[in-house]
Structures are given as structure tokens and as C-alpha cells.
Amino acid sequence: MLESLKQEVYEANLLLPKYGIVTFTWGNVSGIDRERGIFAIKPSGVPYETLRPEDIVLVDLETGKVVEGELNPSSDTPTHRVLYQEFPTLGAVVHTHSSWAVAFAEAGLPVEALGTTHADSFYGDVPVTDALTREEIESAYEENTGKVIVRTFSKLGLDPDAVPAVLVRQHGPFTWGPTPKKAVENAKVLDVVAEMNYHALQLTRADCRVPQYLLDKHYYRKHGAHAYYGQAQK
Amino acid sequence: MLESLKQEVYEANLLLPKYGIVTFTWGNVSGIDRERGIFAIKPSGVPYETLRPEDIVLVDLETGKVVEGELNPSSDTPTHRVLYQEFPTLGAVVHTHSSWAVAFAEAGLPVEALGTTHADSFYGDVPVTDALTREEIESAYEENTGKVIVRTFSKLGLDPDAVPAVLVRQHGPFTWGPTPKKAVENAKVLDVVAEMNYHALQLTRADCRVPQYLLDKHYYRKHGAHAYYGQAQK
Amino acid sequence: MLESLKQEVYEANLLLPKYGIVTFTWGNVSGIDRERGIFAIKPSGVPYETLRPEDIVLVDLETGKVVEGELNPSSDTPTHRVLYQEFPTLGAVVHTHSSWAVAFAEAGLPVEALGTTHADSFYGDVPVTDALTREEIESAYEENTGKVIVRTFSKLGLDPDAVPAVLVRQHGPFTWGPTPKKAVENAKVLDVVAEMNYHALQLTRADCRVPQYLLDKHYYRKHGAHAYYGQAQK
């Protein structure tokens, strides 16, 4: 069932170690079939070296129940599910503990847009959520992790398609995109821009945020109807 | 004698270069057979590329004497022995000079629990010991290194099973676990969380320690009777 | 047409991932045939793993129009063109988003000449441009990126042969050289000296710029009629 989605999710999971954004089993990728209302996700705690396409677990979006698969799905499955439910354009979700992004999450700081490398992928700062409360942590923790992300985007008026990344405070990054591959690329970009941002912040105390018109230029050079980067418009 | 333990310790030693937490021969792993009261440890100064399972040295826990092996055991053997004697649940001990952990040991600072990456493996801050005194260094240095670790855990009321890692001040990390493989994984986790912690500390002067209920949630998500991460409970 | 130039530009583009100064497709190399007034450049958004010599696009220097090639040229083509037009000695141009150089570009700081590693390749500080204005960004953005580089060199009285690198503020590095290979080497050197410079700046607040006579010594040890580094003068 949904063999090609499982294959796609499997391959995207293997990109995490390839891109150097995962240690041990600390990351997972899911992808969704919106028509069927089913998403495919990495099983919990399985090393990438031994992961097989048939290990990918299928989960029902509405009920959150496993519909196919021998293994337990990622313990972060309820977070993925909330993101799919609340952000209806998402095709895939990624969670990692990549080092630079986690450093910002631990410090409780957004990854501000300081340059074109950032603006090419994220249309503005990548926000950091509030810390979860004791109550949120002790009950339905992973679901509440999804909810605090949604609340952050709502409060800041952010479009998840334009800013496909977030830092959960005291925890780490979640990213997303139209496809599993693109969502993993966003996870890598986030870590790279967090690294650049970190070093820029150590070099100067000046406010280095780029102006809105630079965000507009670079983001729309690569996204939307007037994009002119790459070969698509050829 | 104890061929499977020697094989296990041999393989765990090879994980040190694989995980990028060792330079030259600056690391060693041991594992213990509690029933026989014998532990197996890397020989001193032997490069990982030429190490063979039969080079692993067997040491008597009670006397500290070599009971099998042609080579000298690690010069850190007396430290391993004290840890096995004083922390009776340990199945394996690891010592490295991994760069991020050493930086904290040199600065004399604990690796504070700043996020879930930390809490998944360590139930609270990874402590730093006092510096050894002149007398402790000049007599039975390696044994006293073990003792200052035990004293630190005692003074802080820490459970070595819950916090399977320590920084010896001016020196570097020791970690442990139920098996050699798990103890090496803890050595890698410690270096990764030290790296994240370092960058978070440079980004902000705010106190970023996570609250106790987050430690509880993440630590017990992966450990103990109610763990629900991974496939064990399936 | 211009097969050997295309081959040379192709090979130089592959050096970007080899030298670790590119993520995804964030970099491009071009080379010019000055006699014919044609330059060869990487196509836009094509991954290095699948790039072929025949994919390299040929562009007319005077008109900026593609004269051969199925694919769109790099979106940065107008920047390359301005540099070739205004700096007539250039044989090749490189653009990357290498992490250390970008950090300085984001912080709006030049990479100062702090040592012989720098002086061996760059005869003085690598300058940072002004930020582009809203008008410059909204009209002919990539062309204006070239113009702000030229303006910076003119204002500072710099010789582009002696300082074959620049940081475009809020963006990243451009480097150049007599050949595509040499221009890519300059891109790598720039990232390495930016890394060294960053760490030196964190270690001390003293002014560490090297004196002019050290610049003279090291630069002319490797460049010009009296160079005595390497085998050329043998």
C-alpha cells in the first residue's frame, strides 16, 4: 500500500545522515498522501543503515492509528500529525537534532534572516516557539509540540509555505515542504544558515537583518510564478 | 577466556574513531564480566587500525592484576577499576579526549542540561569534578582519578545510571553504560551536547537550563519501565 | 564550440564540492575566452553530481545573450558579466555561499589580512561592499551586484589582480583569477582565512593586521617576476 510514498519517505530519511544533520537515530521524515489521508513515517529508533522501505509505517491522519507496518512509528508521530492537520499544504515533515539549529533552540533565539542564503529558502526569520508548560509536557507531549508550533505561526502571522521551518524551544528544529526530499533540504538549509548566523552574531553587535526588499527579491527569485532560478521556467 | 567480551570490547573501541571522538590512541573502552569479576580493556597506546580482539587485556577486578594478555593494559586501567568497584551497576566504561567535552573539562564547567538532546541520555547536568590535588596526582594518579569521580557523584547525590558521564577537570570525559557499545554511544552524545551547549552559551547570557519536568519527560521516554521510544516495548 | 573552455569550467565547478565550499547548488564558476568575447558558465540550479561538460552555457560578453546551450545559465550571470567587462584581466569568476566568508558578509565586515596565509593569496584586506539599495535590488539586481563590487574596488583603489576576492554584503563571496581552477582555489583560500580570522578576532581585541612589509614579502614570494615559491622559476 502506498509503495511509492514509502519509498520516497525511505529515501528522504537516508538523506539525513548523507547531509550530516543527524546523530544516531535522532531524526525522522514523513510524507503524506492527502487524498487517502494517510502519512508514511520512519519507525522509532531504527538505525538508518538497517532501515528498509518496507519498515516505513503508515498512519491514518484522522485517527492517528497505524494502518500498516510491523514497527512502532516515530515517537514524534503526533507532532507530524498536528502539522499535517493544521498546515494543509504540507506534503512532508522533518524533525532533526542538527547541531546549529539546536543551539538556537536551546538559547531560545530565532534564526534571523541575515543574508541571501537565508532568504533563498525562508521568507523571513525562522521563529522559535515558547517553551512548553509543565502541563503540556506531562500530557500528550508530542501532540502539544505540534500545537505550540502552530500557535507560534498563528501568533506571528506566518505562512508555513513561506517559512517552512521552526525551532521548538529547548528541543530542536522541525521543517517541512511539498515533498520529503524538499523538506529534508530545508532541514539542511536551516542548519547551514544557523551556522552562518551564529558566526555573524559573534562578529558584530550591529543589527544585520536584511531589509524586506532583499527578502522579496531572493525569495521570489526561487519561488512562485516569477521565479527565474533553475531550469523550471525554461 | 571471555572471548565474546573481548570481541565486544574490541568492536566498541573501533567505534571511537568511527564516531570521530578520538585522535591517535587517546581513548579506551572496557567491559566487565561481573560474575567472574574480570574486566576486558584496550591495551595501552595501540593504534585502532592495528588493534585485534586478542590484544584486549583481561584484568582482575579485585586485585587489579592482568589475568590474560601479552600487552600492557591502558594506563587508565585503575580509573576503570575504581568505577567498576564503586558503581556496581556499570557494565562498561569509556574514556576519550573528545574536543567539545574536553573544552568544558578545561574550563572547569559542567555540561548543563539545555535541551531534549541532553535529557534523552542524561538525567540532568553532566558534572565536572574538582581538580586533583598535588598529592592525588603524585600518588596513584589514575586510581585517584576514579575516586574524584565517585566523590563528585556522592557529593552531588547523582545516580551513575541516570547520569552516565562525567568530566574530570583539566582532563576530559569518562562515560559508562550497561554495555561497551552503549557506553561509547554515551561518549558520543556527551560530545554532541557539549557542542550544542557551547554554542547556546555564546548566543545568550540567559539561564537556559531545562526544567525538571522536561528532564523527566525526555529521560523516561527512553529509559525505564514506561519508555515508549524505539521498538523494545512492541 | 569552445570545448576546452567548457571542459575547464566544468572541472572547476566540480572542485566546489570537492573543496567543501558549496551546499546543494549554491555556487557557480565561469571562464572567459577574451579573444572571442564569450564566457562559459554553469547552468542554473543543476546539481554537481549530474552536471556534464556539454551543459555549460556559452554567453556573449557584449550582449549578455546565450550563444550556445540548452539550459538557462546561472542566475548570477549578469554579475559575472559585469566583472569581466570592468576587470579586463580576469580569466574566470567564482561565486559561492561558503560558510565562513558568508558570516563576514552578513556581519558587514572585511576579512582583514591577519597573517601570511592571507598575504600569500590576497595583497591586503578582502573588502566588503555596501549593501545594495532598494532600487538596485528591485531593478537589474544581479547586474547591480557586479556594479557594487566594481564600485568598491574603485573607491578603495584596489587592484582586482592583487585582491582577487570580495564579499557582497548580506550575500557572500565572489572570487576570480586567471583560470577557473585558480579562481576556485581563491574561493577556498578566502573561506579558510575567514575561518582563521574569525577565531583570531574572538581571541583578542588587539589590532592584529599585518604590516605592509609582510604583505609585500608574502605576496611577492608567490606572485610576479621575483616569485620564488614553487617550481616555475626553476
Place this chain on the structure above:
Amino acid sequence: MLESLKQEVYEANLLLPKYGIVTFTWGNVSGIDRERGIFAIKPSGVPYETLRPEDIVLVDLETGKVVEGELNPSSDTPTHRVLYQEFPTLGAVVHTHSSWAVAFAEAGLPVEALGTTHADSFYGDVPVTDALTREEIESAYEENTGKVIVRTFSKLGLDPDAVPAVLVRQHGPFTWGPTPKKAVENAKVLDVVAEMNYHALQLTRADCRVPQYLLDKHYYRKHGAHAYYGQAQK
């Protein structure tokens, strides 16, 4: 002539890229035959990938003239020669531009002994020289580089066998040892301890230098008649 020395020097040069302490051709290793008064050194500017044992150049210690070899010797040859002349116990000399060591050289700071990792190889701080004067740079620059190293050791009363490393201010590290392999290992250790030291210095303003008795313990654990690390004493 001196085939085995040339082979040894060749192999030690290849360790520089293997250990990740060299970019392009920015490093060189030499070794000496004290009986014949001849040292063997890397040719200038030759990439490590194409270097062959027969390319190694033989130089007369007394005259500084090439006695065998088709290629120009390293431009740093006069520095190596001064070190061999003034430090008569040296068997090999290494020069690199490794990133962490250069950062300290650029900042004009010694690499202080902050831990056992340092003390295992260097019996105290690794010193930084004064900057060369204009006159020293403009005449016999490379020879004067050797002289400022010797002057620094003399002024500080250091034994080059006990501290087999130095930072030349505004330039980078030179290390040495009894053999080419050991001298390259010292170059790697220096870069690793500089990295640890850098991070420790960013973490705290406390003075973290280790006491003399720790230096004594760790240095003499690995060196001299009472060493007990490794297998030599077995």
C-alpha cells in the same frame, strides 16, 4: 642516496592531508641524517597527490645547498635549517598552516597548557614568537623566521625536546620531533589542543592553566625513563 630517509619524509608529508592539517600545498616536512649532515625536505609547491619519494630534495646542513633533487626545495628550507643547526637533538621539522594553530599565531597568543591532552605532548605552554621586524622580513626572511624561534626558546628558557612546537606570530606553527612521523603527530596535537584551548577560553575568564605537578605527571607518564604509557616498557 639516503633512500630510506627520503621515503620516511615522503610518507610523513602524506600524513599532513591525512590528518586534516593542510590546505593545498601549505605544509612541509623534513628529516635529517645527522651523521652525514644532510636533510631531506618536500619540494616547493608540489601537491601531495602527485608527490613521489624521488621528488624529496636533499640539502646540505652546513651550506644550505641542494645536494640531490631536480626540484626546488620548500621555500621554508632556511627555517628548517636554522632549527636543525640550533636545536641539535631534532630529527625532523614540520611547518603547516593548520587553522586553529594559525588563529592563535594571528592573535599573537601562546597555546596555554589547559589540560592533560596538552601535557601529554607539550611540557608547558606552546609559545608565540615576536613579530619579525621589517628588516628581518626584507632580508633573509625564512632564515630569520628560524632565528626568531630560537630566540624565543632561549628567552623563555625552553627545552625544544620538552616543548616541540612554536607559533610564529602572524604566520603559523612549526613543530618537530625525533622522527618525521612524530613531528607530524606533534603538528596534529598542536592543532587539536589549540581547538580545545580556544573553546575553553570562550567559556570562562578564569585562569585555567594546569599546575606544574600535573604537567610533570602527564608529560613524564609518556616521556623519559619512567614513562609507563604504551608498550615500550613491557
